[in-house]
Amino acid sequence: MNLPWKHAIVLGASSGIGKALAEELLKSGARVALVARRMEAMESIASTNGDKALVYAHDVRDYSAIPRLFQQITKDLGGLDLVIYASGAMPAVDEHEYDFAKDREMLETNLLGGVAWLDEAAKRFEQTKTGTIVGISSVAGERGRRGSPAYCTSKAAITTFLESLRNRLSRYGVTVVTIKPGFIDTEMTRGKPGIFWLISAEEAARRILDASRSGGTAYIPGRWRYVMFVIKAIPSFVFKHLPV
Amino acid sequence: MASLLPNDHLERIKGWGGAVASDGYVWRPSTTDQLKDVFALAGESKRLVTIRGAGRSYGDASLGSENVVLDMTRMNRILEWDPATGVIRCEAGVTIEQLWKYCIPDGWWPPVVSGTMYPTLGGVLGMNIHGKNNFKVGPIGDHVLAFDFMFTNGETRTVNRESDVDLFYAAIGGFGMLGVFTSVTLQMKKVYSGFLEVESIVTKDLHELFEVFLERVPQSDYLVGWIDAFATGSKLGRGQIHQANYLKPGEDPNPAQSLRVENQELPNNILGFFPKSVVWLFLRPLTNQLGWRFVNWAKYLASAIAPKGKKFKQSHAGFAFLLDYVPDWKRSYGPGGLIQYQSFIPKETAEAAFRKQFEMSKANGNVPLLAVFKRHRPDKFLMSHAVDGFSLALDYKVTESNREAIWKLAREMNEVVLAAGGRFYFAKDATLTPDAFKRFLGAETIDKFLSLKRKYDPENLLATDLSKRLLGDLHSLTNRTPSQVSEKVESIIS
Numbered sequence: 001m002n003l004p005w006k007h008a009i010v011l012g013a014s015s016g017i018g019k020a021l022a023e024e025l026l027k028s029g030a031r032v033a034l035v036a037r038r039m040e041a042m043e044s045i046a047s048t049n050g051d052k053a054l055v056y057a058h059d060v061r062d063y064s065a066i067p068r069l070f071q072q073i074t075k076d077l078g079g080l081d082l083v084i085y086a087s088g089a090m091p092a093v094d095e096h097e098y099d100f101a102k103d104r105e106m107l108e109t110n111l112l113g114g115v116a117w118l119d120e121a122a123k124r125f126e127q128t129k130t131g132t133i134v135g136i137s138s139v140a141g142e143r144g145r146r147g148s149p150a151y152c153t154s155k156a157a158i159t160t161f162l163e164s165l166r167n168r169l170s171r172y173g174v175t176v177v178t179i180k181p182g183f184i185d186t187e188m189t190r191g192k193p194g195i196f197w198l199i200s201a202e203e204a205a206r207r208i209l210d211a212s213r214s215g216g217t218a219y220i221p222g223r224w225r226y227v228m229f230v231i232k233a234i235p236s237f238v239f240k241h242l243p244v
Numbered sequence: 245m246a247s248l249l250p251n252d253h254l255e256r257i258k259g260w261g262g263a264v265a266s267d268g269y270v271w272r273p274s275t276t277d278q279l280k281d282v283f284a285l286a287g288e289s290k291r292l293v294t295i296r297g298a299g300r301s302y303g304d305a306s307l308g309s310e311n312v313v314l315d316m317t318r319m320n321r322i323l324e325w326d327p328a329t330g331v332i333r334c335e336a337g338v339t340i341e342q343l344w345k346y347c348i349p350d351g352w353w354p355p356v357v358s359g360t361m362y363p364t365l366g367g368v369l370g371m372n373i374h375g376k377n378n379f380k381v382g383p384i385g386d387h388v389l390a391f392d393f394m395f396t397n398g399e400t401r402t403v404n405r406e407s408d409v410d411l412f413y414a415a416i417g418g419f420g421m422l423g424v425f426t427s428v429t430l431q432m433k434k435v436y437s438g439f440l441e442v443e444s445i446v447t448k449d450l451h452e453l454f455e456v457f458l459e460r461v462p463q464s465d466y467l468v469g470w471i472d473a474f475a476t477g478s479k480l481g482r483g484q485i486h487q488a489n490y491l492k493p494g495e496d497p498n499p500a501q502s503l504r505v506e507n508q509e510l511p512n513n514i515l516g517f518f519p520k521s522v523v524w525l526f527l528r529p530l531t532n533q534l535g536w537r538f539v540n541w542a543k544y545l546a547s548a549i550a551p552k553g554k555k556f557k558q559s560h561a562g563f564a565f566l567l568d569y570v571p572d573w574k575r576s577y578g579p580g581g582l583i584q585y586q587s588f589i590p591k592e593t594a595e596a597a598f599r600k601q602f603e604m605s606k607a608n609g610n611v612p613l614l615a616v617f618k619r620h621r622p623d624k625f626l627m628s629h630a631v632d633g634f635s636l637a638l639d640y641k642v643t644e645s646n647r648e649a650i651w652k653l654a655r656e657m658n659e660v661v662l663a664a665g666g667r668f669y670f671a672k673d674a675t676l677t678p679d680a681f682k683r684f685l686g687a688e689t690i691d692k693f694l695s696l697k698r699k700y701d702p703e704n705l706l707a708t709d710l711s712k713r714l715l716g717d718l719h720s721l722t723n724r725t726p727s728q729v730s731e732k733v734e735s736i737i738s
Contacts, residue, residue, distance in 0.1 A: 067248065074310060079267060127252065127256075128256040
């Protein structure tokens with residue numbers, strides 16, 4: 001795939017969509033900084049990509065470390081034109097479970113970590129008047145489903161955050177992309193009930209990068225746009241009876 | 245731990261041609277003390293330093309991705325001027341424009357100027373620029389009496405040919421790798437009129453261009469050729485030569501008048517009413533293969549039907565700064581910008597090599613929109629681009645879709661240039677490979693240059709995107725000891 005980016009940071013690059021995105025970017029010839037908690041998975045990618053892949057062990061909830069790490073990474077990469085926030089947590093939540101620890105983990109990983117990292121990216125790109133910011137949100141952010149209140153909240157919030165960034169930064173020539181995947185075959189979805197239209201993480205990564213050239217909001221795969229159009233239109237008094 | 249650099253110093257910097265760009269942390273000191281502070285800051289934050297003048301190099305010579313970029317344009321004071329001897333001392337951020345405008349009313353003109361008046365003297369020395377009179381007077385370095393030079397440790401030394409011969413001949417033309425010029429003392433050229441006497445000569449093919457050039461060289465002060473790069477077959481290399489000569493004392497009846505700055509200024513309007521500032525916008529739809537095929541054809545036709553042997557008067561600025569006639573003309577090339585491929589080839593092999601370059605461009609599908617031809621002579625500078633021969637500068641429009649093809653063409657043309665014993669010029673370069681760099685300079689020259697770098701920049705702090713591209717590994721060594729660096733240097737050279 002011929003991609004316009006030469007220096008990229010991928011947050012959450014140890015597994016799932018983040019890992020597939022990092023691999024796809026490396027294949028296109030970009031230098032990629034892989035950032036995640038789990039080093040082993042990233043190191044296996046780094047070992048086959050020479051100095052093109054740089055790895056950093058980091059928990060996105062370690063907010064105070066981010067500004068310094070961000071500047072270190074941009075220095076190590078030798079530039080920056082793409083930041084992808086793909087870190088995400090979706091622990092199994094029972095329908096009767098109200099576990100603040102789990103909810104907090106989701107909100108911190110899916111939302112606050114994203115805000116902290118993308119603030120740095122936005123600050124930089126506003127100065128350099130170039131660059132692409134990609135946030136992996138989810139179709140789950142479009143309605144408050146009974147399944148996982150905090151997960152839906154985190155995704156709705158990051159969607160709104162990305163929209164705000166887009167509205168702030170488009171005048172500076174910065175592209176901000178909101179990605180709303182449907183079901184992707186990753187650790188996060190494996191074994192979960194009610195999964196359909198599953199596509200591989202690799203296929204999703206290719207589609208995400210393709211969509212990221214132009215900005216705006218992209219559903220992956222694209223047919224989810226129409227599904228969500230219908231789902232969003234369902235009145236609340238009906239939706240609350242639906243088993244989703 | 246390295247300290248954080250303030251985000252508000254971060255800027256996107258483009259090479260002048262607009263085809264290459266990178267982000268750096270830019271500082272614009274106005275005094276030598278501030279300059280020292282920038283070096284200290286770079287050391288604390290463990291960043292490399294890129295020295296940048298006006299940013300008029302076409303490629304990546306003044307870019308430093310993620311580096312501290314030292315923009316010298318605010319150090320732009322004229323320090324001393326002696327109108328009796330024509331010796332001037334300026335800070336390095338003074339531009340050619342400031343220089344000529346300051347001196348011309350006293351009857352002095354810069355001995356060497358580029359086709360644009362906007363470069364700074366620091367940049368001019370770093371690249372050791374040449375002009376249309378290179379065959380006669382050499383590069384700008386040959387007219388430098390002395391310069392003040394700051395090393396990365398903050399120490400400054402005054403350098404001239406006698407005091408420090410190696411440093412003098414390596415720092416000039418050393419593309420900002422050894423230290424930063426803080427001031428320059430220059431010998432200006434006495435002129436007796438604000439005008440030059442110019443003659444235009446049409447040449448029907450490349451061979452005639454060479455013949456006319458060789459014939460005219462002994463009696464010319466300036467010579468420059470333009471070539472219609474779209475012409476093929478028997479017309480390949482057809483073009484026009486401009487010869488210019490200084491007026492002798494007494495030839496201008498009123499030199500005080502012609503030497504006034506306002507009589508040198510380039511006109512603001514075309515045909516008296518059309519503002520030049522928007523011309524690039526109208527050129528934009530024309531700036532492609534088809535449009536410029538027509539422009540080149542029309543220019544050739546106009547020169548071919550003009551009366552032969554007629555001489556006319558033109559101001560120094562009007563003749564010298566052809567590139568400044570249309571402000572922002574590079575914008576007509578669109579968002580992909582342009583690169584200029586300029587090679588310098590010995591006189592014995594130049595004609596065949598240039599012919600080959602035109603043919604290769606055509607086969608590649610990317611004919612240069614502008615082609616300019618000059619005569620050169622060798623000089624004593626270590627990293628010299630000059631040869632006893634000719635140079636051909638080819639401007640290529642770069643787009644997203646032709647970028648790879650252009651870079652490939654440049655690499656292929658490198659082989660032609662190297663086989664012909666040619667050289668390259670860092671002020672123009674955007675495509676040279678480390679291999680071609682080593683081959684044109686030779687191991688001995690590179691070794692000598694790097695040993696000077698080890699001596700004067702032992703921490704290997706000075707780097708640009710160009711030097712990273714050409715020297716590669718050398719720049720990953722910032723945090724190592726000099727002996728480790730020197731070991732690595734040996735391995736790179738071998």
